[in-house]
Amino acid sequence: MSALFNFHSFLTVVLLVICTCTFLKMQFPTILEQKTGFRGFFWKAARIGERLSPWVAAGCFTMSVSILFF
Numbered sequence: 001m002s003a004l005f006n007f008h009s010f011l012t013v014v015l016l017v018i019c020t021c022t023f024l025k026m027q028f029p030t031i032l033e034q035k036t037g038f039r040g041f042f043w044k045a046a047r048i049g050e051r052l053s054p055w056v057a058a059g060c061f062t063m064s065v066s067i068l069f070f
Contacts, residue, residue: 008066011059011063012063012067015056015059015060015063017042017045018045018046018048018049018056019049019056019060021042021043021045021046021049022045022046022048022049022050022053022056024042024046025043025046025049025050032046
């Protein structure tokens with residue numbers, strides 16, 4: 001099943017995109033400075049990771065426990 005049809009997999013992919021974009025923005029800030037177009041989506045994901053980092057971390061922890069034990 002693809003990640004679009006399975007909600008659990010979809011949430012995992014969304015969290016991975018947010019965490020990856022945030023990491024890339026911290027390491028290489030010039031990559032995600034464009035706020036429109038295709039790269040704008042990744043800029044917004046990085047912004048979510050920066051602003052909501054405690055909630056994203058809690059979501060990553062919850063998903064990891066869910067994947068490992070359920």
